[in-house]
Amino acid sequence: MTKKEDEFQAKIDRDIKIEPKDWMPDAYRKTLVRQISQHAHSEIVGMLPEGNWITRAPSLRRKVALLAKVQDEAGHGLYLYSAVETLGTDREQTIDDMHSGKAKYSSIFNYPTLSWADMGAVGWLVDGAAIVNQVALQRTSYGPYSRAMVKICKEESFHQRQGYELLIHMCNGTKEQKEMAQDALNRFWWPSLMMFGPSDKDSPNTVQSMAWKVKRYTNDDLRQQFIDMTVPQANFLGLTIPDPDLKLNKETGHYEFGEIDWDEFFNVVNGNGPCNKERVSARANSKKNGLWVIEAANAYAEKQRIKKKVA
Amino acid sequence: MTNGNWPLWEVFIRSRQGLNHKHVGSLRASDEEMAIENARDVYTRRSEGISIWVVLSSNVHASNPTEKGPMFDPAEDKVYRHPTFYDIPDEIGHM
Ligand SMILES: [Fe+2]
Ligand SMILES: [Fe+2]
Numbered sequence: 237m238t239k240k241e242d243e244f245q246a247k248i249d250r251d252i253k254i255e256p257k258d259w260m261p262d263a264y265r266k267t268l269v270r271q272i273s274q275h276a277h278s279e280i281v282g283m284l285p286e287g288n289w290i291t292r293a294p295s296l297r298r299k300v301a302l303l304a305k306v307q308d309e310a311g312h313g314l315y316l317y318s319a320v321e322t323l324g325t326d327r328e329q330t331i332d333d334m335h336s337g338k339a340k341y342s343s344i345f346n347y348p349t350l351s352w353a354d355m356g357a358v359g360w361l362v363d364g365a366a367i368v369n370q371v372a373l374q375r376t377s378y379g380p381y382s383r384a385m386v387k388i389c390k391e392e393s394f395h396q397r398q399g400y401e402l403l404i405h406m407c408n409g410t411k412e413q414k415e416m417a418q419d420a421l422n423r424f425w426w427p428s429l430m431m432f433g434p435s436d437k438d439s440p441n442t443v444q445s446m447a448w449k450v451k452r453y454t455n456d457d458l459r460q461q462f463i464d465m466t467v468p469q470a471n472f473l474g475l476t477i478p479d480p481d482l483k484l485n486k487e488t489g490h491y492e493f494g495e496i497d498w499d500e501f502f503n504v505v506n507g508n509g510p511c512n513k514e515r516v517s518a519r520a521n522s523k524k525n526g527l528w529v530i531e532a533a534n535a536y537a538e539k540q541r542i543k544k545k546v547a
Numbered sequence: 548m549t550n551g552n553w554p555l556w557e558v559f560i561r562s563r564q565g566l567n568h569k570h571v572g573s574l575r576a577s578d579e580e581m582a583i584e585n586a587r588d589v590y591t592r593r594s595e596g597i598s599i600w601v602v603l604s605s606n607v608h609a610s611n612p613t614e615k616g617p618m619f620d621p622a623e624d625k626v627y628r629h630p631t632f633y634d635i636p637d638e639i640g641h642m
Contacts, residue, residue, distance in 0.1 A: 533577035
């Protein structure tokens, strides 16, 4: 290690945040750009499966909640794109990398939202899993990322609560409503567990990311934490988690669970999930069709500047 | 300005109880008016503030992080700038 690298690692070991203009190893910068941009893309693509149901929300109460949640996700995307930008990348290039398939987003958003109960399952499970991940990342070593996480976590908790509340109502409703809730859990349970990424033994970057404190816990640790939190919540709803191997280990206090279908995970990550094409093209078209607005606003601003100068 | 970039702005918000504007983040907007409107939508959705400043990021000048030592160390050994440096008898009470 060079002297600069030593000093850098010493700062991290003492929990001193790394700030944009501080010296950092290239690999640290690259890891951050990949991780934060992937996170930003997930917030933005994540608006699509829920946006799908806004016009069909069954009551005004549910509609304002869903609208507010989706609007929050747009904000989260913005905080994170701003954080990536502090690493010296071009924001629009970052966005284009997702449209071209070069950059990834969370594979969970490549699953369709088929019924209203899915809005409950998404809030409860998908936001729930995101919260577990994001709470841990509040202590990440890069200052702008850490601050974005603190802000996001503050806004996030209502997302999970509105989803869970919605499911409580459905589970106390008609037989058909409860079946819809169970069906949503059946479809979202395993993909939610996959949100934490591959298991530690297949995650070669984890060791370095932990040493840099870019990550504070391993994928498997966070996944276990999520499962332990969520099983009692499913029990309260009277729903069955679709895993015959799930059982509490009384000695460890943790739930043991069945094998995750990693073939499915990598298949979806590599672009072959049910909605990958639809999601990416929705984002790419939205940018393409909105470019004229950006240009028009620039032209207007330029005119105003000239007018002010003359006056 | 190809590929749809607007200039970058830094956003400062003063909260209801806040005494000064605090940096909360940044955003892109074509002009100051849009920057303030967007800042309201992004950074004050839960009544976080009652006043917004926006500043073009290119107008922010910062101290150099590699010169932290010479810049800030001189204040460290000047304990006499703090009230606790001075001995006041207990019977005087709070001063
Ligand atoms: Fe979010
Ligand atoms: Fe959320």
